[in-house]
Amino acid sequence: MxxxxxxxxxxxxxxxADYARKGIARGRSLVALVYEGGILLCAENPSATLRKIxxxxxxxxxxxxGKYNEFDQMRIAGVRAADLKGYTYSxxxxxxxxxxxxxxxxxxxVFTHEMKPMEVEILVAEVTSDASDDQLFHILYDxxxxxxxxxxxxxxxxxxISTRLGATYESGLSxxxxxxxxxxxxxxxxxxxxxxxxxxxxxxxxxxxxxxxRIDRSDLPALLDQxx
Amino acid sequence: xxxxxxxxxxxPGPDFASLVRRLGLDPQIPGVDVSSRIPITHATTVVALRYxxxxxxxxxxxxxxxxIIAHRAIEKVxxxxxxxxVAIAGAAGPxxxxxxxxxxxxxxxxxxxxxxxxxxxxxxxxxxxxxxxLPAAMQGLMVVPIFAGYDTRRRIGxxxxxxxxxxxYEESHFTTSGSGGxxxxxxxxxxxxxxxxxxxxxxxxxxALFHAADDDSATGGPDPIRGIYPVVATITADGFQRVADEExxxxxxxxxxxxxxxxxxxxxxxxxxxxxxxxxxxSGR
Numbered sequence: 001m002x003x004x005x006x007x008x009x010x011x012x013x014x015x016x017a018d019y020a021r022k023g024i025a026r027g028r029s030l031v032a033l034v035y036e037g038g039i040l041l042c043a044e045n046p047s048a049t050l051r052k053i054x055x056x057x058x059x060x061x062x063x064x065x066g067k068y069n070e071f072d073q074m075r076i077a078g079v080r081a082a083d084l085k086g087y088t089y090s091x092x093x094x095x096x097x098x099x100x101x102x103x104x105x106x107x108x109x110v111f112t113h114e115m116k117p118m119e120v121e122i123l124v125a126e127v128t129s130d131a132s133d134d135q136l137f138h139i140l141y142d143x144x145x146x147x148x149x150x151x152x153x154x155x156x157x158x159x160x161i162s163t164r165l166g167a168t169y170e171s172g173l174s175x176x177x178x179x180x181x182x183x184x185x186x187x188x189x190x191x192x193x194x195x196x197x198x199x200x201x202x203x204x205x206x207x208x209x210x211x212x213x214r215i216d217r218s219d220l221p222a223l224l225d226q227x228x
Numbered sequence: 229x230x231x232x233x234x235x236x237x238x239x240p241g242p243d244f245a246s247l248v249r250r251l252g253l254d255p256q257i258p259g260v261d262v263s264s265r266i267p268i269t270h271a272t273t274v275v276a277l278r279y280x281x282x283x284x285x286x287x288x289x290x291x292x293x294x295x296i297i298a299h300r301a302i303e304k305v306x307x308x309x310x311x312x313x314v315a316i317a318g319a320a321g322p323x324x325x326x327x328x329x330x331x332x333x334x335x336x337x338x339x340x341x342x343x344x345x346x347x348x349x350x351x352x353x354x355x356x357x358x359x360x361x362l363p364a365a366m367q368g369l370m371v372v373p374i375f376a377g378y379d380t381r382r383r384i385g386x387x388x389x390x391x392x393x394x395x396x397y398e399e400s401h402f403t404t405s406g407s408g409g410x411x412x413x414x415x416x417x418x419x420x421x422x423x424x425x426x427x428x429x430x431x432x433x434x435x436a437l438f439h440a441a442d443d444d445s446a447t448g449g450p451d452p453i454r455g456i457y458p459v460v461a462t463i464t465a466d467g468f469q470r471v472a473d474e475e476x477x478x479x480x481x482x483x484x485x486x487x488x489x490x491x492x493x494x495x496x497x498x499x500x501x502x503x504x505x506x507x508x509x510x511s512g513r
Contacts, residue, residue: 054339083332084251086332103231105231
């Protein structure tokens with residue numbers, strides 16, 4: 001019987017984390033921020049059909065960066081979990097926190113037990129009637145969950161974008177200003193992102209039931225013009 | 229509740245009903261005829277007709293269990309999604325469950341696939357659900373819905389009626405379902421014209437429900453004492469919109485004024501049978 005080479009657990013985890021981080025860094029980043037009318041989600045995405053941002057439930061949105069097939073699998077699983085929970089109990093019982101915990105369990109399990117970790121970062125956002133109660137759960141490839149308020153940044157350049165967003169973000173932004181802040185944080189000072197490379201959606205605070213609304217690319221320039 | 233994950237080969241796709249079945253959450257079909265053993269609450273008369281801008285759907289508010297009025301204010305007309313509605317008649321419990329599952333099915337498909345089903349696809353989906361209820365219908369739990377919607381691709385209102393076996397029939401003018409359905413249907417048949425206005429269409433559905441309630445004990449009429457009026461909804465390019473109760477009350481009071489005038493104008497023939505028998509009783513002594 002052959003003995004496998006001994007590899008220190010620290011080294012195994014580090015290799016896996018590096019692998020996942022590299023995969024995530026290959027794609028473009030995404031930001032979500034709380035504004036006056038709800039939560040704005042904005043991603044740099046040249047495709048108009050392969051979405052990074054989508055609806056999960058009445059007041060819950062999903063966003064993912066990294067490997068498309070992997071986060072899309074997570075998105076569909078989330079829609080299923082939410083719809084099943086609402087069907088079994090009540091629509092009011094579906095919440096972002098339990099969904100985020102479920103995602104964390106799966107990502108954590110895959111990270112430690114499977115051949116390769118998932119190369120994804122996930123955001124679960126829930127809008128409420130009061131901006132200070134809005135929830136942003138940011139889940140990393142290894143199952144780490146971060147409960148963020150005000151804004152959240154996903155993707156390879158998260159640190160740089162977070163710094164820029166932190167410097168320009170203020171509470172009670174209008175939708176135009178929120179979009180402007182989001183796009184300038186994503187691009188940085190040395191380049192601009194064309195509206196045709198943006199995917200934008202909002203969770204509307206005042207919506208009666210389904211709060212998720214995509215903002216058409218053709219409507220983006222007008223919104224960006226409103227931003228100061 | 230854990231997140232359901234599937235291998236790609238076993239994935240249920242955007243089908244919520246199949247997901248529910250896969251997880252064993254669907255209701256058991258009874259092995260015996262339940263309607264002969266326990267009283268089953270029945271929802272009764274619903275109607276739908278096409279008019280100039282789309283479709284109008286309506287249903288009375290009564291539910292009966294045998295000769296008892298089980299509920300005075302149940303609702304039988306529901307939005308299925310933004311541009312379609314479903315109205316139910318038959319065993320109330322399974323019917324409500326079917327509506328709930330159908331609404332979720334449409335929303336689930338839209339979220340998983342990223343785009344909504346076509347109106348035709350929705351109508352077929354409901355046909356499958358009615359078909360899968362057939363074993364329960366054989367045990368006395370029959371559900372016969374009406375599906376109506378605004379077809380955003382063809383820009384017209386469309387109506388679908390069903391039978392217990394899942395048969396799906398598109399109607400071009402009007403359709404009814406439930407115990408008072410045929411009574412309401414004859415009123416609609418008399419009054420139906422192409423391209424009715426919204427007001428005329430609502431008047432016609434209300435008149436149909438009134439006359440159904442007049443002759444069918446399982447159909448509820450307007451109840452001004454409790455402020456309970458039939459549910460009426462329009463489905464147009466702007467989506468599903470329920471008509472306000474006050475507006476329905478106005479339509480009813482107009483109808484009642486018209487009918488009262490007609491009743492007062494006619495002379496009622498005296499009922500003689502009971503007097504005759506008592507006369508005979510006296511004289512026979």
